[in-house]
Amino acid sequence: MQKIMKIGMVLIVPIVIIGVFLILNDTKTQAEKGTPLSFTRKNTFDRKEDDWIYTFEINYPNTNEKNNYIFDGYNLKYKESEEHYIPVYDENGNEAYRVKPECLSLSNSEKYKDDILSINLYFNEKQFEEKITEDDLQDLDINYIDKEYLLDIFNRTVESKVKTLAGEYYNSSFIGRVSQESTDKNLPGEWQATYILDFGNIYDINIQFIDKSGNYLSEKDNQNMNSKEKGILNQIESVKKESLNLQKITTKNTNKDVQTLLEKLQNKLTEY
Amino acid sequence: MKRKMMLLGFLTIILGSNVVNVKAKDCTEIHAAPHVYQVAPYVNTKRFGLYTSYDSCYGSNTEVWFSSFTFLPDSVTNSVDPIWVDLMEGDPEGNEDELVKQYAVRIIGRTATDAQLIRTVTAGLIDSEGDKKAELYLRMVSGGRQGLSIEKSMFNYQICMK
Numbered sequence: 001m002q003k004i005m006k007i008g009m010v011l012i013v014p015i016v017i018i019g020v021f022l023i024l025n026d027t028k029t030q031a032e033k034g035t036p037l038s039f040t041r042k043n044t045f046d047r048k049e050d051d052w053i054y055t056f057e058i059n060y061p062n063t064n065e066k067n068n069y070i071f072d073g074y075n076l077k078y079k080e081s082e083e084h085y086i087p088v089y090d091e092n093g094n095e096a097y098r099v100k101p102e103c104l105s106l107s108n109s110e111k112y113k114d115d116i117l118s119i120n121l122y123f124n125e126k127q128f129e130e131k132i133t134e135d136d137l138q139d140l141d142i143n144y145i146d147k148e149y150l151l152d153i154f155n156r157t158v159e160s161k162v163k164t165l166a167g168e169y170y171n172s173s174f175i176g177r178v179s180q181e182s183t184d185k186n187l188p189g190e191w192q193a194t195y196i197l198d199f200g201n202i203y204d205i206n207i208q209f210i211d212k213s214g215n216y217l218s219e220k221d222n223q224n225m226n227s228k229e230k231g232i233l234n235q236i237e238s239v240k241k242e243s244l245n246l247q248k249i250t251t252k253n254t255n256k257d258v259q260t261l262l263e264k265l266q267n268k269l270t271e272y
Numbered sequence: 273m274k275r276k277m278m279l280l281g282f283l284t285i286i287l288g289s290n291v292v293n294v295k296a297k298d299c300t301e302i303h304a305a306p307h308v309y310q311v312a313p314y315v316n317t318k319r320f321g322l323y324t325s326y327d328s329c330y331g332s333n334t335e336v337w338f339s340s341f342t343f344l345p346d347s348v349t350n351s352v353d354p355i356w357v358d359l360m361e362g363d364p365e366g367n368e369d370e371l372v373k374q375y376a377v378r379i380i381g382r383t384a385t386d387a388q389l390i391r392t393v394t395a396g397l398i399d400s401e402g403d404k405k406a407e408l409y410l411r412m413v414s415g416g417r418q419g420l421s422i423e424k425s426m427f428n429y430q431i432c433m434k
Contacts, residue, residue, distance in 0.1 A: 039349055059349040061349070061417070068350070070350075072381045072382070072383060086341050086384055086385060086387070088338055089387070089388040089389065090389055091388075091390070091392060093388070099339055101341060101383075102342050102343065103343070105383045107380040107385050113380075113385060116380055116381070117352065117380050170346050170347040171345050171346075172346065173344070174343040174344060174345065174382040176342075197346040198346075200346055200347070
């Protein structure tokens with residue numbers, strides 16, 4: 001009996017030790033995942049109507065420099081809008097020409113630009129470190145952004161957990177967009193894919209098919225869609241989910257055009 | 273017949289004078305702007321030899337065209353600091369290069385919101401009188417936190433000389 005117990009111990013003890021070692025090692029790898037930057041971040045993303053995403057972020061430098069506050073909103077869906085552009089001015093301050101932005105944002109919107117500038121200047125000057133009240137925004141002069149909402153998104157941000165390690169795409173453009181002309185004769189139009197980052201991780205991917213008349217497939221009434229179109233939307237949804245899970249753009253089970261589009265998006269994510 | 277001849281002569285004069293008046297523009301290809309640093313140091317693009325269609329190279333005849341603005345990288349913290357873009361005329365070693373024009377690409381948060389020609393520093397001759405070729409380049413630096421590198425081309429540019 002003693003002999004059996006001894007043999008049992010000899011076999012079990014190393015297995016337990018190896019098991020504990022593997023668990024500890026895995027925990028360590030998980031904890032160390034990511035890259036430390038010269039600052040840490042607290043941020044909030046709010047999804048709004050029409051695929052707008054509003055964000056507030058506070059960056060805390062590791063040195064004794066001031067914190068950095070950014071508030072803006074981005075649209076990952078729409079390709080262009082007459083109200084969104086980047087003006088180039090001449091020496092006299094007259095608009096010389098306009099450049100289309102890569103992606104629509106509140107800060108490149110004719111209507112919201114001044115508000116966004118005022119908000120960013122205000123928060124960077126005030127350097128709020130804790131929850132604020134309406135009184136704290138009394139001197140902020142804005143016309144279109146709702147102060148109550150601003151107060152709410154800031155308070156949620158300042159109370160959120162600080163992010164210390166950045167994901168692998170921290171050097172990539174905060175937002176990136178690519179497009180691909182459809183090669184399917186029965187589906188003339190253009191494919192478009194856009195990503196947005198969250199401290200070096202992919203926060204969201206938006207894939208759209210825009211037909212020749214400028215209509216978005218995602219806006220089409222489900223009842224008026226044919227089976228091919230429904231299949232495309234399902235394909236897009238599943239590839240998006242998988243890419244977000246893997247934190248890498250996947251092209252699995254997609255048609256040739258979407259594959260090319262997503263390969264371009266992955267290249268965009270890794271190009272510096 | 274006489275009227276026809278007069279009309280033909282008139283058209284020839286008009287067309288001829290227009291041809292004389294049209295000054296060709298010499299432009300670089302469209303290039304991606306280089307990665308820049310915040311505060312320091314300045315980063316230069318390569319030099320481009322551009323020809324003027326005037327008798328000499330004048331600063332007032334230079335142009336910088338901006339396009340394809342993109343977003344700042346996620347790793348860069350910025351609030352409202354611009355990227356300063358100086359159009360320079362390069363001189364042979366030993367002589368100081370000349371600042372011709374100064375532009376600012378303004379950024380709010382991570383978005384380029386506008387660009388402006390802030391001032392023309394040298395409107396007159398930027399090279400020796402009679403020299404019809406200028407060596408032009410851009411030098412750039414960003415406002416913001418000391419030494420932080422923006423590892424991303426933020427826009428495309430094209431330099432032209434009339």
